[in-house]
Amino acid sequence: MDPLVKSHDLDTAVSDIIERCGENIILATALGLGKPNRLLNRLYQKVKSQPDKCKLTIYTALSLQVPQAKSDVEQRFLGPFAARHFGEDYLGLDYLDDANQNTLPDNISLHEFYFSSGSQLHHASAQQNYISQNYTHVARDLVAAGVNLVVQQVAKRGDRLSLSCNPDVMLDLIEQMQAANKPLMVVGVVNAALPFLGGDADVSESIFDLLVDDAIPQTLFGIPRESVSLVDHAIGLHASRLVKDGGTLQIGIGALSDAIVNALILRHQNNADYHQALTAIDSVLDSTLVKDIGGISPFKQGLYGATEMVMDGFMHLRNAGILRRLVFDDxxxxxxxxxxxxxxxxxxxxxxxxxxxxxxxxxxxxxxxxxxxxxxxxxxxxxxxxxxxxxxxxxxxxxxxxxxxxxxxxx
Structure with missing residues (x-):
């Protein structure tokens, strides 16, 4: 790996990337919040302006976009909400805007393995370039695709950096590219708004070839929250009985996830109320199934959380004293x-x-x-x-x- 280069200017960083990667840039960038939108936009526009000189292939997932109104009436309703929820200064992704309008230039292609539900219904190229891929195999498939550039935003604390909510694929990709003896330029973009997470996400500057820090924080995308219905709460209560003390919990994002989190906190902190709520939907509190694999008592050992995406439900469980079981990678x-x-x-x-x-x-x-x-x-x-x-x-x-x-x- 070449010595680390630090940059405080996005345009200079783009020039360094093109000089290092050459005319055919095969880029991997993180799922969701891990994307450094400002640098990606500068690189995209630079390559777009040079159709005869450069080619860019983008591999990613879950490119986030603020909802767009399709009429004046929609805009008058959606505009104030979007400004309040997502922030007026949230910077979208230029490549996604062009992809959604089917106007990606010929020298740029986009491949994603995860879309927001229904977001690509009317976009033929996005559907045709979609990759049906297991999360476990992403790094392996990126190596096979010949990726030569990985870009991710990072949090900074002193001389340490954190991959924050996206540590998994990047570390695996670096390791597998090194094992395959293939060149890979690793670029980190510091974002003061990104939370610093520890564990394997806590890394040294030395894993990067280029570290960009222009001291301008990038507003994080605000994930919309669905309200939790009575049906969701009922499902959450039932599911909470199948969670065994001392076990491992994996939950996703959405109303059902929120309902399960709420039920687990109720079970742990207000057990009498929890039993009363269960009795209202099922006269048999402690069935054979619950005794065998779950429980309805407060947590003594606590739970371990396993997820590919950090979501706020886990933080609520942690603050409630539930997510406290230690697991060692040994x-x-x-x-x-x-x-x-x-x-x-x-x-x-x-x-x-x-x-x-x-x-x-x-x-x-x-x-x-x-x-x-x-x-x-x-x-x-x-x-x-x-x-x-x-x-x-x-x-x-x-x-x-x-x-x-x-x-x-x-x-």
Whole structure:
């Protein structure tokens, strides 16, 4: 990978991209909010203005667009709502405007694997270029398509960057392109309006070839919310009984998702009211099915959330104390947790279990400390001092109140 180039100007960034990628740009950009609209628009217009010199192929999904009125009456109703909900300064995507009018130039093509429902009913080229694709296979298929440019907006905190709500495909794509020994220009565009998310989304500047930061935040697209009907609430109540304490939850976006979130919060925080609501729709609260795979009691272990898109329902579940089950990307460590051989949160006594199971050495080394830091078992500032492991106060590995020292003996 070439040394990181930083730019504060979009036009300069576009010139760098064309110089690096050549006349045939095969671009991948993130689903939904991960798109840096301003840079994409500059690149699109530059290529559009040079039909004999440049070609641009765009691979993406869920290109978001503010609804457009089709008549004066519609505009008078929709205009004030759109300004209030989406913001008057939301910048749309130029390529999407042209695609929706069937006016994409011959030197530019657009391929998406996910549309907003009904958005492409009357657009033949969009339907013909649609890719029926499993999310798991996106990176693999992009490698096969010969992508040479990936562009994504990022959040910034100090010298760290976050891929925010779109960490999955980009990281897989970079890894697979490197494994295939194929060239890929990785471009990040800093957006102060984008939330900084941790975990695998927290990355170093070093993964980028070009980092663009012109200090102008891009307004985020406001997802419309459907009202939750009584039928939705009833479905949510029924579904909430099938969620087992200590389990994993995956929910999408929409009224049914909101209804399930509401029912789970009611179950956890106001269990008597929850039982009363269930009784109103079903006289049998605790059926055999519910006993086998679900529950109607408050959550003791909590849930783990799994999703390809972060949505506000998960944040409500987190704030309600439900989304708190820890899951580790390590089979041996996760097995210990599932078999209740270690606690959640981890306790000082669990250090011996980790040693007995061979996950760390009897005499802890720097390698062991790095492994524990990777999974958040100790604070990022924990370190070996002499023959001791010094723990920061906010470590997940908690020290009992009777243990007043700040160190664990290593030998």
């Amino acid at each position: 089979l041996a460590l996760q097995t210990l947790l599932d078999q209740h051989m270690i606690c959640n949160p981890l306790a000082k006594s669990d250090l011996q279990v980790l040693i007995e199971q061979g996950l760390i050495a009897p005499v802890i080394t720097d390698k062991d400390v790095a492994w524990m830091k990777k999974f958040g078992l100790v604070d990022i500032n924990a370190k070996i001092i002499g023959a001791n492991l010094a723990l920061a106060p906010d470590s997940m590995l908690t020290v009992p109140a009777t243990f007043m020292e700040d160190y664990w003996l290593l030998c």
